[in-house]
Amino acid sequence: MKSVKYIVFLSLMCIVGLCVYIAVQPSEFEVKRSKLINVHPTVVYSNIVDFKNWESWSPWKEKDTATVVTLGDETMGVGAVYAWTDSKGAGTIKTEKLKLNQEIDYTMQFNGYEPSKVKWRFEQLNEDKTKVTWTIKSKKTAFMFKALAFFSGGYDAMIGPDFERGLEKLDSVLINNSKKHNITITGIEQQLGGFYISQVGYASPQKLKLTFDTQYVEIKNFIVKNKLQQLGQPFAMYDREKNSADSIKIQTAISVVKIDKNLTNNFFKTGYMRPKATLKTILKGDYIYINSAWDKAYKYCANNNLVIDQQSTPYEVYITGITETHDVSKWITEIHIPLKK
Numbered sequence: 001m002k003s004v005k006y007i008v009f010l011s012l013m014c015i016v017g018l019c020v021y022i023a024v025q026p027s028e029f030e031v032k033r034s035k036l037i038n039v040h041p042t043v044v045y046s047n048i049v050d051f052k053n054w055e056s057w058s059p060w061k062e063k064d065t066a067t068v069v070t071l072g073d074e075t076m077g078v079g080a081v082y083a084w085t086d087s088k089g090a091g092t093i094k095t096e097k098l099k100l101n102q103e104i105d106y107t108m109q110f111n112g113y114e115p116s117k118v119k120w121r122f123e124q125l126n127e128d129k130t131k132v133t134w135t136i137k138s139k140k141t142a143f144m145f146k147a148l149a150f151f152s153g154g155y156d157a158m159i160g161p162d163f164e165r166g167l168e169k170l171d172s173v174l175i176n177n178s179k180k181h182n183i184t185i186t187g188i189e190q191q192l193g194g195f196y197i198s199q200v201g202y203a204s205p206q207k208l209k210l211t212f213d214t215q216y217v218e219i220k221n222f223i224v225k226n227k228l229q230q231l232g233q234p235f236a237m238y239d240r241e242k243n244s245a246d247s248i249k250i251q252t253a254i255s256v257v258k259i260d261k262n263l264t265n266n267f268f269k270t271g272y273m274r275p276k277a278t279l280k281t282i283l284k285g286d287y288i289y290i291n292s293a294w295d296k297a298y299k300y301c302a303n304n305n306l307v308i309d310q311q312s313t314p315y316e317v318y319i320t321g322i323t324e325t326h327d328v329s330k331w332i333t334e335i336h337i338p339l340k341k
Contacts, residue, residue, distance in 0.1 A: 029155040030137035033163035037171045039178055039286075039328075041122040041130045045101045046326035047174060048120050050076040051093075053326075057169035059162040060086070093118065114138065126206060128288055132170070134163050180329035181285025183293045185300050188339065193275040194231065197223060197268055198253035208248060209287050212236045212318075215252035222268050223254060231255040237315040251313070276312060278336035286328040290316070290335075297335050312338035 037044060047053045052075045061067050064086045072081040080095045091110035098104055106118040116138040123131040136159060199219055203211035216234050223230055238250040259270040279301060283293040301308055319332040 028137070028139050030135065031156050031159040031163065032133060032135040033160060033167060034131055034133040035164075035167040035171060036125070037130050037132055037167075037174060038128055039130060039174050040128055041101045041124045042322045043174060043178070043286075043326075043328055044122050044130050044132055044170075045104070046322060047170070049095075049098065049104055050326060051080055051082040052076075053173075054082060056173050057166055059165040059169065060084075062165070062169070063162075064088075108136070128206075132167060134167060136163075178286040178288065178328050181283065181289045183289070183296050184282045184284070185297065186280045186282055188277055188306075189280045189336075191273075191276050191278055191336065193273045194255050195257070195259045196253040196255045196271050196273060197228065197259065197263075198237075198251050198271055199268055200249065200251045202247050202249055204246060205248060205291075208238070208250060209290075211250055212252050215250075216254070219252060219254050219268065222263075223256065226260075226263055228259070229257040231257060233317050233319055235315050235317040237313040239313050276309065277339045277341065279306060279339060281335040281337075283333045283335065284329075285331060287321075287331065287333060290333060293333070293335055297337055301337060301339075307340040309338040309340045314338065 051071050055061055055069060061069070067084055067086040070083040070085075072083075074080045075082075076095070078095055078098060082093045084091055089111040091108065093106050093108045096105045096107050102122055104120045106120075107115045108118050109115040116136055119133075119135045121133040121135070123133070125131055197219055199215040201211050201215060212234075215236075219234075232255050234252065234254050236250055236252045238248050253271070255273075261270055263270060279297060281293055281297040281300075283289060300306070314335070314337045317334040317336065319334060321331050325331070
């Protein structure tokens with residue numbers, strides 16, 4: 001009997017000692033995981049920033065299929081809330097701060113304990129490659145989480161694999177979505193022409209779209225500042241056939257109702273596109289397939305004996321992009337090749 005009491009006493013002492021040991025462990029922790037994903041930062045950012053997309057790659061939803069997710073009235077932007085209930089309890093994630101296409105900061109709280117800070121960071125490595133970093137850290141960790149971390153081998157071993165799985169699933173979702181595309185030759189159309197404000201630059205084929213995005217923002221601001229009336233969607237004039245493999249001359253433009261030649265300076269040019277017939281091709285999907293669309297358009301011209309007007313520059317019109325939808329499979333780019341009468 002005494003031996004039993006002794007064993008019970010020792011067991012209790014061990015339990016108390018273990019609890020004390022766990023309790024005095026550091027209350028601060030940080031776990032971080034990164035992954036290279038072969039898409040533009042705008043694509044990754046647009047997926048993460050909207051809570052409606054999280055279910056498709058959430059590692060915890062995969063582990064506990066009974067998880068119930070509740071979204072707030074606003075699913076993206078500062079103040080948006082993502083709430084869940086699973087077999088372990090309930091929690092919320094709230095968007096706190098945004099840095100467009102670069103960072104998103106959240107506050108995460110579970111079962112009423114002290115909140116943790118979560119950050120997503122998107123670093124562009126080249127035109128279509130992004131380093132995505134997912135971090136969680138806390139300064140006040142509840143005893144329960146300290147205990148879970150202890151028996152799991154540490155915070156990194158407890159949380160890290162879930163982050164890795166989430167990034168792996170996110171990569172798969174984004175890549176599969178970007179593969180959905182369609183190229184259609186719609187035929188010959190008569191373009192009305194008109195005035196435009198433009199900016200000229202040079203870029204490698206890999207940075208062509210990035211150059212357009214930069215020029216577009218500057219031209220848009222110029223139009224707003226000078227109270228000009230925009231017509232239609234932005235477009236970019238460049239000729240793949242006449243430029244070297246290393247450098248392409250690109251002229252980004254926005255059509256306007258009328259122009260004042262006095263507005264022309266070293267950065268912005270005014271111009272007039274004369275009415276012309278063009279072969280119109282539509283790319284629906286990620287812009288990474290633009291070269292395939294151009295090849296199909298030029299091949300169509302050759303096979304159907306269409307004579308290209310060498311005095312006019314082919315151009316792209318950006319109908320739908322990142323500002324209209326976060327789903328790259330729904331992006332729409334038109335290609336216009338000027339034809340001789």
